[in-house]
Amino acid sequence: MSVKAGSNQKVRRVRDEGVYWLGDTPVYLTRKNVRNLRLRIDVRGEFHLSIPWRAPMSLARDFLHEQSAWIARQQERFSRRQATQPQLVDGETVAWWGQDIPLKIVENPHPRARAVAEVGAGAIVLNVPVGAPLEKRQRALDKLRKTSLEIRLAPVLAKWAAVFETEPGAVRIRRMKSRWGSCNPRTRALTFNLELSAKDPKYLDYVVAHEFTHYFHPNHGPEFHALLSAKLPQERQLHRALNRRKRTA
């Protein structure tokens, strides 16, 4: 976000008519059907100002200078948040099946190269086009997580299906905010959190057995736990351990 070289700023300003540089901070300007000037920060930490059609540009500029303290505060908040989130840069460690594994970024000079993640020797290798943004690196890693989870889930599903003498419904894998898995007892569809690939594989047993139990008991009442602990006696310990530390990457 911060561009220090003055000459570079000048070039950018000429090329992108919709950018106003407030010191080192670019603010993206859009004329819109709005009543008042509206300033916001987006998920990437970039600032956007919506300007009413008739408002003179000087009004927008004055407004931005008045808001510079607010902008600085938002930038601080954003970078604090970023610091606690994985950035998927070279040498960073990612949690992978219960182990912390270093990430190796291999940049392909071709800007339109495909981003692909793979498990290498003692590292997860992200092959990405040069300068690929975090979202692109994250998508590549997520794809690897999904494939790996699919492979590991298959035998675990088969094993617990036999134990419960049942058949799993459709299985989906996606990033879930607050749960490791979910089960729709009506459609029998099962959903598993992509982040399970960060955890020790033993938790797959727990999550799969837990979701299968929902085929018989939709809620977490005493009957639910009676059935689940009959099949998997360590269910409560596993549940506690799995939720102790939510490490994501």
Ligand SMILES: [Zn+2]
């Ligand atoms: Zn449940």
